[in-house]
Amino acid sequence: MSVGAPRGLASSGQKPISEILHPLCAAEEPLSPGPDVTVNVDGDKEAVLTNGTPVETSSPASASSLFNRLQLDDDLEVDGRDPYISTETQDLFVTVDDPKKHVSTMETYITYRVSTKTTRIEFDLPEYCVRRRYQDFDWLRIKLEDSQPTHLIPPLPEKFVMKGVVDRFSEEFVETRMKALDKFLKRVADHPVLSFNPHLNTFLSAKDLNKRQGLALLTKVGESVKHVAGGYKLRARPAEFCAMGEYLDTFTQKLGTIDRIAQRILKEQSEYLTEQREYGSVYSSWAGSEEELHRPLEGVATTVSECCCAMDDLSENMSQDFLPVLREYVLYVESMKTVLRKRDQSQAEYEGRLEAAILRRQEDKMPMPVEVEKCQDKVECFNADLKADWERWQSNKRQDFKQLLTGMADKNINYYEKCQAAWESLITLLQDKQTEDKRSETN
């Protein structure tokens, strides 16, 4: 969980990087790597931990051990308030903000500022500030998927938008997309394995993200489990992964339902707003033909219009903050399902090879071939990674939805509070006149 976003759902807002306090520095000192750190001078980006142990980020087998090794430095409480934030040391902070439109002869597109603050020695500098467009995020995601096949990669917001239906350059759309990109990057930076991926490093630091060259900076891509269309059939999926699959199916369904309900509410609210606006104006026009009642009626018209504004705010909030996060989770679920499928694939491959090897062994009395053992290793690592990611995902999901729904409740409470205040001040206005009249009556 990124500490940069204390309250907001998807982004840390438009804060300039200088204002984002790094929790590891007590005073506002420029960041510098610690004394026990080896900085590699050459361009070869071999990731090294603070204690000097080299890290192989590509091999899946080391992922679990890496996870364990990262559990040092627990004495630093990252955020004492929230029990769900992990006690891992946060030493990589990323933010996506400041959208800008670029117009070139070929195309028009939006770039976002990606700011990084870190103490990790995998990075040359403690701070980076680069500009990236959606394509770049997509590139990163693909690279992550390819190089970390056993891990759940967070989803990106929708790539394609129907031109003509959605305005790609409208403030709302850009804002929503930016928040989703920020969330994506934060989730990656938060991940104990993915955050060390050299592609992420490149993404955050390179001035020019030239995606065409197979960058020399890239480390060896590990043995990735490729999507084999057809291929091996899965014999018996372990119960826990079955349960995961079922959960995801039902969960997606429920998310879809909630999305539909929210949209329906927005529609009803919009129609209510239309009628309510006319309602206010009728009071105003009535006021025109009255004398004594002129002020009270105008007062009602004003109050009704204030309530309309409040309702407008509520609806906007729901469509800007609530719905996008909901939809993004649907994408997240899809990613998770993909990873489950890949796991199934690798298990199927293992089982297939094992079967073949056993048959051959019975014939030739040969020892278990190395590939089979490697396959077994792969499956076991995959399972372990998946389980760890699943736990983390569940925990994040709980936190995210708690925040999302609490936010929804808050917005509604806010709406009613505004309306109540408006009506209460109207009563004051109306009753003042009453006491005025009563006083003049007794005189």
Place this chain on the structure above:
Amino acid sequence: MMADSGSSEVAVIGNTDLTSSESENNTMNTMVEKETALLRRIEISVPEAEKRTGKNTVNMQEIYTVYLIETRPTETVIEGDTSAAPDSLWRRYSEFELLRMYLLVTYPYIVIPPLPEKRAEFVWHKLSADNLDPDFVERRRVGLENFLLRVASHHILADDEIFFRFLTEEKRWKEEVLVTGFQDKADSRLKSLSAMFRVKNPDKQFTELKHYSEELNTAISQLLRVRARVADRLYGVYKVHGNYGRVFSEWSAIENEMGDGLQSAGHHMDTYAASIDDILEEEEHYADQLKEYLFYTDAVRSVCRKHELIQYELEMAVQDLANKKQQKEELTSGTVRIFSLKGMTSKLFGQESQEQRESRLAALQQSIEDGEDAVMEKNKECRVFLQTAWKDIERFKEQKDKDLRDALISYAIMQISMCKKGIQVWSNAKECFNKM
């Protein structure tokens, strides 16, 4: 709301919280009663309504509703003596209509309080338009009570004997009201209509008043119409939230730690969705208050029409007198300036004799004197009408301003109550979400 013995008015809205008892079935009549001789003696209420079956005028079975009118001597109420049984009788809506028609004819210079609507109008979709619907009957009961209290609070109307008998004599009243022959005194619509178009110098104040009552009618009609649409929409918003209840419940089934929080939050969403029914039912009371004044505009226009009629009759009488004087002048001077049959025939058949002429002159003179009397009468009638009617108009205006402002205040209170409920429910839901 019963009038205190001492003060002349009772404050209606004290606090800003609607108690649950007020939201229950027996809707309170929030009208303020003015003290009249009648109300000093008795208290009037319409506490109940009942269904009856019987044969109508064409001998067919019909179901109709009757309303209980109770009158209680004021002393017993003050002393708290509830053992003395009140006088009570049952009346149908049509009898109320008859009473009102009588009042309209008998007191044309007074803005007669209106009856609650005959048929449900300006309904939002969930509200029944059926006259036999219990909610409609209930609101009509309150409206009828309101009507009686308004009449009883009017210092002129309250003294009317027929009105008193309406409250106290169940069987013979109808006979008695018809015996007054008020139906013959009613101005024909044709007469009123023609007066409206032909009157030359209606009183300026009344013209303005007529114009204002038309504007008020338009404004309130529009308001009621839009309000019904707003109610429909609001209903939709609340009800859709009920779907959250179901989906949260289903979702909670697949969750471990989040389950309880989701489930309870779902219940609160159900509560939220259900709350709109009561909210909108309460708002009907506001609509009823507006409707009363919508119908009051008809009563105001009645008074304006009566003025036009009287004014027109005066103008006619004046014109008539002028014609006769003209005729006399011509007869004496011998010139025919205006066309008259007599003049024509004398041209054709020769001049009449001196005797004939003198007798005609005498008849004309008598006619002129009668005409002058008529004009004087009409003038007086007109003046008296203007005076008494305008006095009542002033009274009405004051009443209208006060009542409508009170209505707006109570509407605002309703809205605040609705907001408080909303905050409550969403706060509860938020608590559940926090526990997720």
